[in-house]
Amino acid sequence: MLTRNIRSAVLTAAVLLCSAVPALVPAAAAEPAAGGSGWTAAPASGAGTRPSADGRPYFYLEGAPGTVLEDTLALTNPGKKAVTVRLRGAEAYNTASGGSAFRATGHTWIIPAARTVQVPARTSARVPFSVTVPATAEPGDHPAAIVAAAGGRETGVRVQLRVSGPTLSALTVEDVRVDKGRGLIHYTVVNRGNTALTPHLDVRTDGLISGAHHLTGRTLPVELLPGRRARLTEKWPHPPALDSASVHLTVVAGGGAHGTGAASAVFVPWWRVAGAAVLVLVGTGGWFAVRRRRRRGDGPGSGPDPYAGDSGTSDSDSSTSDTQYTDSEPATAGAAT
The missing domain is CATH 2.60.40.10 (Immunoglobulins)
Incomplete structure (x- = not known):
């Protein structure tokens, strides 16, 4: 009985020692x-x-x-x-x-x-x-x-x-900007409350030609801490080639947090505009060249000969003189006879 009690005590001490060491x-x-x-x-x-x-x-x-x-x-x-x-x-x-x-x-x-x-x-x-x-x-x-x-x-x-105490969930969307060259939308989300937020983003676009579209809706892979801000980027997969469009961002989070932001951009395919301008210039230049050539009378048969009047007058005079000379010839001969 004593041996059993001693053995139990030893095992208990060993368990306590093993649990105490990790602590x-x-x-x-x-x-x-x-x-x-x-x-x-x-x-x-x-x-x-x-x-x-x-x-x-x-x-x-x-x-x-x-x-x-x-x-x-x-x-x-x-x-x-x-x-x-x-x-x-x-x-x-x-x-x-x-x-x-x-x-x-x-x-x-x-x-x-x-x-x-x-x-x-x-x-x-x-x-x-x-x-x-x-x-x-x-x-x-x-x-x-x-x-x-x-x-x-x-x-x-x-x-x-x-x-513990009153909590406030609030956020704002700021500094929205469109990078047309790379098809990106830059924006900043700011946590204005005192609770950590996991924001959900919705992006809509509205164009004069392309109309209204829902671009994306997703939960952002960030946890925004109180008083902190995050500079984020969203892709615009297929921006319009020729349009005046605006983007509208809506961000919501738990506790009723809600924020919106917007930006606009004008999309113009400048390389096409430049190519059209070159064609217009070339066409206009060719038209003026043709007009100038017609006015100057370049080329055969393009206008009257500047010496045609003098030559006609000379031929006419000569012809008249010859005719008068022939008509007077019999009279002269008769007189001689």
Whole structure:
């Protein structure tokens, strides 16, 4: 009986030790290297303000200003060597094209349980961290991340943090411009509210000759964070060759966010216009040349001979003189007789 109790106690101590060691090991997030395995990090199951089963894609934490929120990061090292991981919190932001990125500086709200952690080979670990929401924090979304670095690689596990309070979903569409040469529509979407938005875009065109058309309708592959803007581009597959047309953009998102923008452009096939102008010039030049030639009387039979009048007068005079001379000849002969 005593032996059984001792054995039970030893097994219990071993389980507690194994579970305690991973809890002290911070996690890092990285993707596997090409052709091999690598350490990974992800939200641990059953934690956070919205606990769920395995497979949480990111952390979701929500609390009022002045509260402290907690969650746990799961770290896995399937490799054959131990991995030393460095952890920090970071603020998320949108790049100019709408992609997601993380600040290089630390986030003062997010504090990992340890800044540097060594994860043994073929071991998983659970690393707690806390998020202290300042008492002056504005309501709405404050996207952030737990950033992990090891072995020359760095990656982040997203932390979707929402501060309790009134929320506003609003956006605007600005700087709409048509690039006629490349058939592109440039525009900027600005998040004017305090919640993250996934916009849906509709583009319509209206031309004097081509009429109205629905160009495209799709959900944009960006998540626009509060107060951020993204410069985006949409293709115009078949712009008109000769027309005066306008494009109308409508962007909507969850929570009633709605924005519109428009731009116009005149499409003229300048190479065809230039070719027609050359033909007109050539034709006009030929017409003037023909008229000039006719006026100058160039070529045989094209006009009267300038010497025809003098020659006719001379022939006429000569003929008259000969006739008079012949008529007087008998009279002269009779007189002589």
